[in-house]
Amino acid sequence: YTWPGQWDELEDIMYLQSGYNRRGFHDGVTPCSAFPQGGPGPHARHAAAEWVRTAFxxxxxxxxxxxxxxxxxxxxxxxxxxxxxxxxxxxxxxxFFHSFLNRRVSLADLIALGMFTAVKECGGPTVQFRAGRIDATEAGESGVPEPTTDIDATIAQFEKAGYTKEEMIAMVACGHTLGGVHGNDFPDIVGNSSAEAFPQFDSTTAKFDNVVVTEFLSGNTTNPLAAGPDATNSDQRVFVVDKNATMQSLADPDTFRSTCATVFERIIDTVPSAVTLSEPITPIEVKPRIQQFYLQDQSTLQLEGNIRVRTTERQAPDEAKMEYFDSNGNHCDTCTITAPIARFQGGMGIGFGEQFQFYEFNTNVAVGAISKFNVHFTANSDETHTNNGLGFPLETAILNQSPNSCLEQKDDGNGNWNLTAVAAVRNDRTNLPTWFEVTVKRFTEGIALPKLDIQKIEMARWKDAGSDSEYTLYSGSFPLPIDSWSTAYDLYNGEGDDVASVVNINSGQGACNDWTA
Ligand code: HEM
Structure with missing residues (x-):
């Protein structure tokens, strides 16, 4: 892993569940028995089960x-x-996924991560998560088996998707350990059309275990798809396809867990052939986050952010030191920024057995004095992290001038607010194009999530940063529709293979500060 990485944000969403910098993705399925937070509907629902069914x-x-x-x-x-x-x-x-969706985090990756999260939250095994799924922009082929689908057609549907009979049996058994059948959706199966009627697949509600298997094998199942009307007994028909061989193996709890991890991974890794998935996402050991890096006056940079150190397997250091290098790659004796433990929440973040300690920095540096840094700290022993020998790079070609940028909260008569983005471009690059890209959310009636429409806006020279400055200020603006008031944008400068960027900037404050050199 080299920082910054393409999947940094997904890694945060995966592991920062509580504490400092929490993303809270697991909130939707915590505790395992939770009913959905958003939307209407009775309490006779089970969010974790819904996330698993969504992936399937x-x-x-x-x-x-x-x-x-x-x-x-x-x-x-x-x-x-x-x-x-x-x-x-x-x-x-x-x-629930809406607030996590952006141009670098696809809905499809969130659905896959939802499978990992729901299963884990319910005490199930770890389903390995890879990233890189690409979202469809329209409906695809049909082909989800229904309770009334006969067994040959059901097997054919699983085979068309690339799954064997044994995988099919395990997928159904592992999926149907959570949740049940709703009376209002399937009144003929439940024998009751009430939204409160919600018979479960097994007797251990909201627990990822193999009781759905053992109850079936011992003949005392109350699974509505195995002990219901013949016409809709799809679980019954599926489970006996190989004369219970697979079900008998799943009666062993350890086999059940490991098999479920494998077949759920098969489900979430079933992607269009044009998609290449990443290596499995694992927690990163040392991960900086640059929150502010801008020109404060013509010769000074403001630098703010934090460093996340994984402490699952090491003692939490008392502080972290950033040993930095100037624009020529030289390091001087005093070129060190000390980052103490963050105060909020004790600076600790946790999620799914992982533990992290955060260190904050907030300082000024002269223009040209910093281009990259190594991270040094003392945990169980002295450690220096060099980002694979490259140093952790700071983008100095283009800076996000957050104090000079804003989302002005004034309606333009068409329901838009004006977004102004200001960047400082290093003078050796002012001959190259500078622009920003903002994600506009386009909703369609009846569709739960917007399409992400990336708008490219050219930025024009605004002001000299100062007579002696190495930077020039650029500005651009865009009328942002109401649905996109909470969105993000990226700054770019360059062309071809040589493009510098600052990404994932929040639209921020309501008024832009002027610049006086
Ligand atoms: C032959 C294949 C399958 C059939 C016919 C089938 C059918 C059904 C039906 C009728 C329901 C009730 C839905 C509702 O009332 O809202 C249900 C629920 C569910 N299914 Fe399946 N299913 C199949 C395979 C799977 C697989 C492979 C998985 C996961 C890997 C899965 C996961 C779930 C879950 C978690 C629920 C509970 C949802 C909730 O409680 O809201 N199913 N299934």
Whole structure:
């Protein structure tokens, strides 16, 4: 791993569940028995089960021959199909994911991460998570098996998606350890059309265990898809396809856990053939976060942020030191920034067995004095982290002038607020184009999540940063529609392979500060 990495934000969403810098992705399924937070609906619902079912219904429409479909978020556009009955579970899941969705975090990756999170939160095994899924922009092929689908057609649907009979049996058993069938969605199965009627697949509610298997094998199951009307007993038909061989192996709790991890990984890694997934996302040992890096006056830079140190397997250091290098790559004796432990929440972040300690820095540096840094601290022993020998780089070609940028909260008559982005461009690069890209959210009636429409806005020279300054200030603006008032933008300078950027900037304050050199 070399910082910055393409999946840094997903890694945060995966591991920073509580404490400092928490992202709180697991809130939607915590505790495991929680009902969905967003959207309407009775309490007789189970958010963790809905997240797991969402991943399956998206993935199973993969066509291995054509390499299309799979876990690509196309389910967003397919919720009115009969095969997706009970779609409120999908739309509420998407609704919860909304605040995590951006141009670098796809809905499809969030669905996959949702599978990891829900299973883990319910005491299940670790489902390995890879990143890189790309979102569909429209509905894909159909092909989700229904309770009334006969067994040959069901097997054929799983095979079309690339799954064997044994995988099918395990997928259904592992999926149906959580949740149940809703009376209002399937009144004929439940025998009651009430939204409060929600018979469970097994007797251990909200627990990821193999009781759904053992109760089936011992003949005392109350699973509505195994002990219900014959026409809709799809679990019964699936479970006996190999004369209970797979079910018998799953009766061993350890086998159940490891098999579920494997088949759920198969589900979330079922992607269109054009998609290449990353290596599994694992927690990063030392991860800086630059929150502010801008020109404060013509010769001084403001630098603010934090350094996250993984403390799952090391003692938390008392402080972290950033040993920095100037623009010529030289390090001087006093070129060190000391970052003490962050105060908020004790500077500790945790998630899924991982533990992190955060160190904050907030300082001024002369222009040209810093271009990269190593991180040094004393944990169980002295450690210096050099980011694979490269140093942790700071982007000095283009700076985000956050004090001079703003989202002015004044309606332009068409419901837009004016976003102004200001950047400082290093003078050796003012001959290259400078622009910003803002993510505009376009909603469609009846679709739970917006399409992300990336708008590119050229920036023009605004002011000299000062007569002696190495920087020139650029500015651009864009009328932001109401649905996009909370969005992010990226700054760019360059062309071809040589593009410098500052990404994922929040639109921030309501008034822009002027610049006086
Ligand atoms: C032959 C294949 C399958 C059929 C016919 C089937 C059918 C159903 C039906 C009818 C429901 C009730 C939905 C509702 O009332 O809202 C349900 C729920 C569920 N299914 Fe399946 N399923 C199949 C396979 C799977 C697989 C492979 C998984 C996961 C890997 C899965 C995960 C779930 C979960 C977690 C629920 C509970 C949802 C909740 O409680 O809201 N299913 N399934």
């Amino acid at each position: 219904h998206d993935a199973i429409t993969h066509n291995k021959e054509t390499g299309t479909g799979g876990l690509d978020g196309s389910l967003l556009y397919e919720t009115d199909r009969p095969e997706n009955t009970g779609s409120i579970g999908f739309t509420d899941t998407f609704g």
